[in-house]
Amino acid sequence: MKMMKQFISSVLVLGVCLTPLTVPLMVQPSWAQSQNSQIEKLNQLIEQAIQQGQQGQEARQAIETWQQILAIARQLKEKKSEALALNYIGLNYDSLSQPQEALKYYNQALPIMRSAGDRRGEAATLNNIGAAYNSISQPQEALKYFNQALPITQSAGDRKGEAATLSNIGLAYNSISQPQEALKYFNQALPILRQVGNRRGEATTLNNIGLAY
Structure with a gap:
């Protein structure tokens, strides 16, 4: 059975496949002129990192790019980009079968998502934490996080996130x-x-239902 993880703002993982949804919100160049170059670099790196993921490039290479994004986001105090980077670093460590390392980054992202009031991001991070716990054979701990995520996805009207949860x-x-x-x-x-037209997710869930029976 395949755990469903969520890429914050960018993609939702269902089973083992990536389904592109939307490009992350880029940092708006509203800072002083002296900081515009850093903002531009941040946006370029985010685009590069997303492309690396879509092209299936080596996870360690993607982690390096997201670490650069993380450093710039912290320098600019750009919280949403910081949380985005932390989640992607965690997801890449998950793909390297290092869930304990992934948890370090998810647990840093969660309070940032909450303080920013990003409810969908919070729910996706809770899902990622739960999935990491499930992968290290702690399903009871995983359930604590999934059960926190579910009402958030429902109240936010996030149907894809609700189905994943x-x-x-x-x-x-x-x-x-x-x-x-x-x-x-x-x-x-x-x-x-079925309602949102996610055929891969539908097939994964049908398989899971069959396996449960």
């Missing part, structure tokens, strides 16, 4: 040998995935 809750319940409980969540996720 429901599926993740189902997977966590399946991990603790509660397939009947898992089915409740998979069966809630399935019509949402």
Whole structure:
């Protein structure tokens, strides 16, 4: 069974495939002229890092780019870009099968998302933390984070995020040998995935339902 992780603002991961959604919000050049070059560099690096991910380039190379973005974002006190970078670094460490390292970055991103009032980003980060815990065989801990994420996605009207969270809750319940409980969540996720036209996510969820049965 495949855990669903979320790329903040940029892409949503369902199973093992990347589905592009929207380009992250770029930093607006509203700073003083002396800082415009740093803002421009930050935007260029974000574009470069997104392209690296879409082209399937080596995760360590992507981490290096996101680390550069992180340093500039902190220098500019650009909180949303900082949280974006932290999440992407975590996701790349996850792809290198280093969930403990990923958790360090997700846990830095979470309070920033909350302080910025970015509810969708907060929910996606909670999902990523939960997925990391599930991958290190701590499904009960994972459920704590998924259950925090679910009402946020619902109140924000984030249907894609809601479906991912429901599926993740189902997977966590399946991990603790509660397939009947898992089915409740998979069966809630399935019509949402169909509604938003996510065919890959629909197929993943159908497989998960079959495996639970």
